[in-house]
Each structure stands twice: as structure tokens, then as C-alpha cells.
Amino acid sequence: MGGIKRKEAPSGAANGYKKQKTVEQNTVKQTKSRLDAAAEDDGDDFGGFSGGEDEDSADNTITEKAGETRPASNSAASKNGDAKKFTLDTSSAEAHAKQRALAKERKANKPHADVIGRSKQLWERLRRKSHVPSAERKELVGELFTIINGRVRDFVFKHDSVRVIQCALKYANKEQRRMIVDELKGDIRTLMESRYGKFLIAKMVVEGDQGIRNVVVPEFYGHIKRLINHPEASWIVDDIYRQVATTQQRAVMLREWYGTEFALANRDATASAKSTESADLRKILEDAPEKRKPILQHCLQMINSLIQKKMTGFTMLHDAMLQYFLALQSGTEEHTEFLELLKSDIETKAEAKDGDGSGGGDLYRNLAFTKSGSRLVCLALAWGSAKDRKVVLRLFKDTVEMMSFDANAKMVLVTGLDVPDDVKMSGKAIFHELLGQGIEDEKARLDRLEGVVINLNARVPALFPLAGGAKWLMNDQDKTLLAEVEEVRSTTSKKAPELRRKGLLEHLSPPMLELVSKRAEKLVQSSFGCQVMTETLLEANSEQSVEQKGEAKKAVAKLAAGDPSEEGHLVHDAAASRMLKTLVSGGNFDPKTKATQLVEPRLGFATALFPIIKERLVQWACSPSSFVVVALLESEDVSDEIKKDVKKALQKGKKEIEKASKDTGDAVKVAGGETKDKKRKVEGGKGNAGARILLEKLST
Known part of the structure; x- marks a missing residue:
């Protein structure tokens, strides 16, 4: 792998950490992030608390009555038909009662047992939101805060009572939320590493205002390396980095990937909060060229560690990988080794279970759906060899449609069309899936294609061979990335751009002309549909579609x-x-x-x-x-x-x-x-x- 030996994930990590999976995005309805899901988890799946105040009334079923007798199933006498009977010393109900009494006694001996018990009762009532009138809820919340005020730390480190604090955060006002956060200041990182406490942190940043977030996020400073590798804390730290942290807070967190000295500097929360330092690695290396080697080594070590552990879904990882790649000189050994590192996640034909050489590849699939990751994949495709591009595009075979509807991943498909010299391969790999050419039913196929071409994101790869980087098709960010890719392509491609475009139109023209011919009346109802018909009639040309184009012109003219x-x-x-x-x-x-x-x-x-x-x-x-x-x-x-x-x-x-x-x-x-x-x-x-x-x- 070009200087970096691939290792298996440590056994402890493999057992204690669930593998990150490619983010699955619905093309119609966006799913909630894990951070939002954690914040909304009020414990309904917990099913209530065990050992509550009213526990005795919970079990009314007696399995055996006092004095009841039953045959001994293994008795020798039963074989002769003369079954002997015996009497239990104590009934099942009496045994259960003793167990409950012992449990209740143990709970009563614990610190703050009475207040915790009462808070659980309040939680049980408050969690049934639709059953509690507003006035009663306000009264219950007031009582709950009377109980937990000054005792928050006694609640948050227990798997059951932490639910009470989550409930309190949900219904609290601004001042009450700030009170909880102030009490827990200094324990945020410990809670992040807790199996149950991390949900409380999620509730804090989602329900709280920016002032609360400015208290929570700096608690991570100086500990990013530990947290991003922690099985409990990693995903929530990354979600906070992606959804909650400000631009400057993200820069402070990302700088810790560049070396221990940055992490130590960040532990001074006051200084780091006022910091205006950039996370641009190229600028950092230009300002301190003597530190280039240790900084790059530290960053690569953290990146490689997460890749080997298959923890490749983190946005922070993708940002660090892009910064590292942009800091490298093209053509150098470091540049080549990093491109090989990206491919290391892809299983070879011998490694793949199904034997088709398409195993693995979660790294590329996860990268495609983030802003930094998408840019990195596009640049990797531009710098890669013909064989590399073929292997990478094959990884996306089952996710082409999903990628087309994503604001970031769509540019990976555009690059997949704009870079390879083998247009037959790229056109088949992308257009066949994107345009639904494998769907036999005509109505279903046209519905699929129509949905793609009138969607703001999906139409970009679908219409790119027709319109190129037209202003109405691509935003400024997408055009900037496309220009960057084409600059690299000029040094790695031997095919003229016009020949590549002509080859792609051979794949695209027939289905697009068919759509215009049969769905003109529906397409004209939207501005996007009008643009589709305009570009299709102007640019769609192929040897097989001459007759189709005449039919499409007639269909559009009839609209008038x-x-x-x-x-x-x-x-x-x-x-x-x-x-x-x-x-x-x-x-x-x-x-x-x-x-x-x-x-x-x-x-x-x-x-x-x-x-x-x-x-x-x-x-x-x-x-x-x-x-x-x-x-x-x-x-x-x-x-x-x-x-x-x-x-x-x-x-x-x-x-x-x-x-x-x-x-x-x-x-x-x-x-x-x-x-x-x-x-x-x-x-x-x-x-x-x-x-x-x-x-x-x-x-x-």
C-alpha cells in the first residue's frame, strides 16, 4: 500500500464499536441525524423505571396459590399411576414479595433515594405528553426543578435517573437549562464517554441556545483525538462538529488533527474560544515549514487509524483528509501513497466474498456525501488511473440514484462523467442506473427519469453532457469544483473534451428524447421541465436518435x-x-x-x-x-x-x-x-x- 501497512482493527475496538455505515439518504424525505434522534429520545423505549415508589402495585399476578400442590414430574410413583403430592414451603407470591421488599430496602439505603424516587414519578407522568394538560405540566416541571436543583450530578451518571434530567431539559425555560449546564460544567467530557450520558449532551445542544453550545463545545478542546476514537463519544462529537459548532469552533477542533501541540494549546479554553486561527493546513505549513513533517505524520496517523478501524463516516475525518491531501505536492511519494490509502478500503477480487472485486469501499461511499469528502473523491478520480476510476465508479453502482439527489454526492457523478476517457464505461456505469434504463415498465421508467431531470440536484449529472457548466444548472460552488477537476484532468487525460461529450450523448440522447416525446405536457408545467426540453432538443444528437428527435420536436410544438x-x-x-x-x-x-x-x-x-x-x-x-x-x-x-x-x-x-x-x-x-x-x-x-x-x- 505504498509505505503504509494495513492492519486489522484492534479486537477491543471491534467488539466495542459498531461499524459506521454509509449514510442512506431518502431521495424524497430527508432523515433525521443521529444527534437529533438522540436529543428526541425521552426514554419511551426504556419502558419506565424498575424499583419505583409504586412498584408493589405493578405485579398483581400470582402464579401459584398458597398451599397449591402439583405432581412431581420425575417421580417413580407417577409411572405406576400412584402420584404423590407435595406442598411448597412458601408460595411464589410470598417469594416475589420478599424480593421486592429487599430491592426496596436496598434502594432506600442509597444516597438521595427519596428525591430520585419522586423525580422518577414526575418523569413517568411528564413523558406522556399528550395525556398531561399544559397547566399540570408546568406545575410538575416546577416541582422537578425544585428536586434536581443542586443535585444534577447525582442524577446524570445513573442509567435511569439521567432520563429525568433529559426530561427537565426538554420542558425547561432558558434560565433553567443554563442552570443544568452550569452544574455539569467540567463533567461534559465524562458524560460524552458514558453509555447513557451522551444522550443528555445531545439534548443540551439541540434544546439549548448558542450560549449553552458555547459552554459545551469548548469542553472537547484538547481531547479530540481521544473522543473521536471513543466507541460512545465519537459519533456525537462528530455530529456536534457538523451540526452545532460554529465555523471557528470547527477550526479549533480540526487543528487538533495536526499534532499534540495544537491539542495542548486548545486545553486553554479561554484562549481557544477567542482564537481566530485557521484550520487551513496549507497555510499552517507555509507559516511553519520546519514543522511540515511531524504535522503531516500526525495527521496521517489519525486518518489511517480510523480507516483501519472502519470508522469512516465522520465529517471531521473527511475534513482532515481533504486538508491533508490539499497540502501535498502532486506527483510526490506522499501524494501517491495517500491515493493508495483511499483505495485500501476496497477489497480485491481475492478478498471479496462474492468474487467480483466490488467488496468494501465504505470509505468512498461515505466520503461522497459530505462537502469535503465529495471534493476529495472528485480529485481522487481526476488524479487516478483508468483502472482506478473504473474500480471506484463500480463502488457506486447501487447508490447512483441516491447520490444524484444529494447536494454533495451529485458532483462525484459529474466527475465520473467528465474525467474518464472510456465514455462507454462511465456512461453505462452512471446513466444506466441514473436514468432507470434497467426498468422494463415504460411508465415506471419515465416516472423515474422525469423525477430526476426536474430535481434541483439530480438534474445536474443528468443534464451535464447537454448543458455543461451552464449558470442555470450549476451553482458557483459546483462550478469552482468542476474547474478544479478539469484542471487536473488536462494533465491526466488523453481524450479531447468534445469527443468525450459526444460519446456521452450517445448514451443520454435516446432516453431524453423519449421523455420529451411522451411527457412534454407534464414537463412544460415547470421551469425546470422547460429547460430540460430546450437543452434536449438543442443538444441531444446521436446516430440512433434522428427519428426520435423529429417526434420530440412535434410533441413540443403541439403544446402551442x-x-x-x-x-x-x-x-x-x-x-x-x-x-x-x-x-x-x-x-x-x-x-x-x-x-x-x-x-x-x-x-x-x-x-x-x-x-x-x-x-x-x-x-x-x-x-x-x-x-x-x-x-x-x-x-x-x-x-x-x-x-x-x-x-x-x-x-x-x-x-x-x-x-x-x-x-x-x-x-x-x-x-x-x-x-x-x-x-x-x-x-x-x-x-x-x-x-x-x-x-x-x-x-x-
């Missing part, structure tokens, strides 16, 4: 049929209007060149649209979609014959167009004289701008 004066007609939809204008123009407008970039081969959408709107062309010219008609006269993609027919039709309705150009409302003229005024303010209040342009065109 009907009376434009009717409510809900396509003519009044801004997104649909932009779609038709772009399609008639034959390409997207380029703001740099101030001209429309015509696609090749030419689209020729006007040929399908004009016959459908020809009879109502004047109404279109006076409508909010008047620029569709302007495009029919201006576009180079429209034939001279169609332009001639458009002018002829507009000349007949020149008076209506002139009126619309001056009207302060967008009027849609009906060919009999009736007008429907949409009462919509237009540019400068000077009438329909498209109609004014058409008048100029008609006068020349």
Missing part, C-alpha cells in the same frame, strides 16, 4: 396549439415562452458575442411550430410571448419561405399589433374583436416591446 386568449394557455407562461423563443432561434444566446450560437446540425424547430400557430399568429404577436414571433422573423434557423408567410400574416393584423405596442396592458386579441386584458405591467409601461419590434420589421 389552442386559443391564446384562454386562461392557462402556454402563451402566458414565461418559462414556456423562453423555451419556444430559444428553439425557434436555433440555439442559446451567448452574452459574450451578443449573438445566438446555432447548433449543428440545425434544429429547424420553426418548421414544426409555424403550421400550429399560423392561424393565430396575430394573437401571439400581441401576447406576452410576442418574442417567439420576433424570432420567426430574425432567426437564421428559420427558412425564407416561413419568414415570408409570417410577414404576410402579420400585415393583416397590423392594427391590432400597433394597439398592443401602445397599450399599458398585454392584450390578446381574439379574431372577432374581443380583447382579454391581462393587466400586467410591461417594460416602462409603454406597451408590448415585442409588438413594437414587429411593427418596425413590417415597415421595412
Whole structure:
């Protein structure tokens, strides 16, 4: 593994720690984090307390009555039919009563037994939220705080009474919560390592305000290495780091991965709380180049330790791994060894139980779903060899759909399409799963594809070969990452980007054109759907889809049929209007060149649209979609014959167009004289701008 020997996890860790699993995300409904789940755990699954004040009334069942006799099953006499009977010295009920009495006596001898017993009774009542009136709950909470005030530490280290404090936090006001936290200050880390106390910490940070969080989080400073490796504390520390800690608090915690000196510095909570130090490892190494070797060694040791223990789901680990990787010089031995370390989690063909070489890989799967981890996986794919990329993409085979709906993981799929030279492999590995090409039922397959292309995240990998890094498709963060990946790709790839894109379109075009042909009426109902149809008709080209593209053009053109004066007609939809204008123009407008970039081969959408709107062309010219008609006269993609027919039709309705150009409302003229005024303010209040342009065109 390039200098780092892979070891099995220590036996103690294997027995005491549950393996982190890949985070499973529902594509429709987001699940709660473990921190929120722990904070909401009020002990309903605990089933109440044993040994409570009213314990005697709990067991009313007597299994055997006093003086009852029963046959001895193994008696020799029973074989001869002469069964002997015997009498028990004490009944079962009497034995149970003695046991309860002993248990009650032992509990009574414990410190604070009376107050703990009463607090349990209050908890039992309060936990049934729907059964307790608000006024009664307020009274019970007040009594509960009277009991626990000054005694919180006596409650929190017992598995049953800690539930009482959790309940108190849930119903407490701001001052009461702060009182509990102040009493436990100094014991936070101990509670974190407790099997039951960690749930109390979760309740503190979730129910409390930022002031309480600023008390809790600094308690971890100086102990991150111990806590992140602890079987009880690790997951909750990481969830607090990810969900609760401020940016500066996260930086303080992450710096402890860089060496013992940072951890010792953090133990001064006052100094670390005021610290403005950055966790950017490259900057730290630039400021102290003499410490480069020990810092990198310490960070790598912590990373490697968690990977070998299969504890790879932590966001803090992913942040540390990215910082470490970015601090390395490309092409160096350290850089190569770290890429090998990432692959060490993937089982070889000999190691995999099923023998297909796809075992393991939880590290890559977990990395894909965090911001830092996603960036690291993208860079690893960009730097990897063709074989490495194939192995990594195979790991995501069963999670492609889930990844596409995730804000971070979707960029791993984009990189998986944009980096490999083998587009046949990458297209099949991603598009086959993403677009549901393995689904035989047509309706189910189109439903799946439609759900993907109109989702804010999932549409990015689905439409990337069509639109590239278009502004409407990718946000600034995604475009920055894509540019970083493509910079690396320029040194590791031999294939021209246009050839790669053409190869991907061979996979993507048929299913996308099928979707537009059969679901145009549904897609036009959303702006995302209009963008899908626009880019599909403009860019989807393959040798097998020529006929499909003609059908798709007809399906989109038919959407313009009907009376434009009717409510809900396509003519009044801004997104649909932009779609038709772009399609008639034959390409997207380029703001740099101030001209429309015509696609090749030419689209020729006007040929399908004009016959459908020809009879109502004047109404279109006076409508909010008047620029569709302007495009029919201006576009180079429209034939001279169609332009001639458009002018002829507009000349007949020149008076209506002139009126619309001056009207302060967008009027849609009906060919009999009736007008429907949409009462919509237009540019400068000077009438329909498209109609004014058409008048100029008609006068020349």
C-alpha cells in the first residue's frame, strides 16, 4: 500500500464499536441525524423505571396459590399411576414479595433515594405528553426543578435517573437549562464517554441556545483525538462538529488533527474560544515549514487509524483528509501513497466474498456525501488511473440514484462523467442506473427519469453532457469544483473534451428524447421541465436518435396549439415562452458575442411550430410571448419561405399589433374583436416591446 501497512482493527475496538455505515439518504424525505434522534429520545423505549415508589402495585399476578400442590414430574410413583403430592414451603407470591421488599430496602439505603424516587414519578407522568394538560405540566416541571436543583450530578451518571434530567431539559425555560449546564460544567467530557450520558449532551445542544453550545463545545478542546476514537463519544462529537459548532469552533477542533501541540494549546479554553486561527493546513505549513513533517505524520496517523478501524463516516475525518491531501505536492511519494490509502478500503477480487472485486469501499461511499469528502473523491478520480476510476465508479453502482439527489454526492457523478476517457464505461456505469434504463415498465421508467431531470440536484449529472457548466444548472460552488477537476484532468487525460461529450450523448440522447416525446405536457408545467426540453432538443444528437428527435420536436410544438386568449394557455407562461423563443432561434444566446450560437446540425424547430400557430399568429404577436414571433422573423434557423408567410400574416393584423405596442396592458386579441386584458405591467409601461419590434420589421 505504498509505505503504509494495513492492519486489522484492534479486537477491543471491534467488539466495542459498531461499524459506521454509509449514510442512506431518502431521495424524497430527508432523515433525521443521529444527534437529533438522540436529543428526541425521552426514554419511551426504556419502558419506565424498575424499583419505583409504586412498584408493589405493578405485579398483581400470582402464579401459584398458597398451599397449591402439583405432581412431581420425575417421580417413580407417577409411572405406576400412584402420584404423590407435595406442598411448597412458601408460595411464589410470598417469594416475589420478599424480593421486592429487599430491592426496596436496598434502594432506600442509597444516597438521595427519596428525591430520585419522586423525580422518577414526575418523569413517568411528564413523558406522556399528550395525556398531561399544559397547566399540570408546568406545575410538575416546577416541582422537578425544585428536586434536581443542586443535585444534577447525582442524577446524570445513573442509567435511569439521567432520563429525568433529559426530561427537565426538554420542558425547561432558558434560565433553567443554563442552570443544568452550569452544574455539569467540567463533567461534559465524562458524560460524552458514558453509555447513557451522551444522550443528555445531545439534548443540551439541540434544546439549548448558542450560549449553552458555547459552554459545551469548548469542553472537547484538547481531547479530540481521544473522543473521536471513543466507541460512545465519537459519533456525537462528530455530529456536534457538523451540526452545532460554529465555523471557528470547527477550526479549533480540526487543528487538533495536526499534532499534540495544537491539542495542548486548545486545553486553554479561554484562549481557544477567542482564537481566530485557521484550520487551513496549507497555510499552517507555509507559516511553519520546519514543522511540515511531524504535522503531516500526525495527521496521517489519525486518518489511517480510523480507516483501519472502519470508522469512516465522520465529517471531521473527511475534513482532515481533504486538508491533508490539499497540502501535498502532486506527483510526490506522499501524494501517491495517500491515493493508495483511499483505495485500501476496497477489497480485491481475492478478498471479496462474492468474487467480483466490488467488496468494501465504505470509505468512498461515505466520503461522497459530505462537502469535503465529495471534493476529495472528485480529485481522487481526476488524479487516478483508468483502472482506478473504473474500480471506484463500480463502488457506486447501487447508490447512483441516491447520490444524484444529494447536494454533495451529485458532483462525484459529474466527475465520473467528465474525467474518464472510456465514455462507454462511465456512461453505462452512471446513466444506466441514473436514468432507470434497467426498468422494463415504460411508465415506471419515465416516472423515474422525469423525477430526476426536474430535481434541483439530480438534474445536474443528468443534464451535464447537454448543458455543461451552464449558470442555470450549476451553482458557483459546483462550478469552482468542476474547474478544479478539469484542471487536473488536462494533465491526466488523453481524450479531447468534445469527443468525450459526444460519446456521452450517445448514451443520454435516446432516453431524453423519449421523455420529451411522451411527457412534454407534464414537463412544460415547470421551469425546470422547460429547460430540460430546450437543452434536449438543442443538444441531444446521436446516430440512433434522428427519428426520435423529429417526434420530440412535434410533441413540443403541439403544446402551442389552442386559443391564446384562454386562461392557462402556454402563451402566458414565461418559462414556456423562453423555451419556444430559444428553439425557434436555433440555439442559446451567448452574452459574450451578443449573438445566438446555432447548433449543428440545425434544429429547424420553426418548421414544426409555424403550421400550429399560423392561424393565430396575430394573437401571439400581441401576447406576452410576442418574442417567439420576433424570432420567426430574425432567426437564421428559420427558412425564407416561413419568414415570408409570417410577414404576410402579420400585415393583416397590423392594427391590432400597433394597439398592443401602445397599450399599458398585454392584450390578446381574439379574431372577432374581443380583447382579454391581462393587466400586467410591461417594460416602462409603454406597451408590448415585442409588438413594437414587429411593427418596425413590417415597415421595412
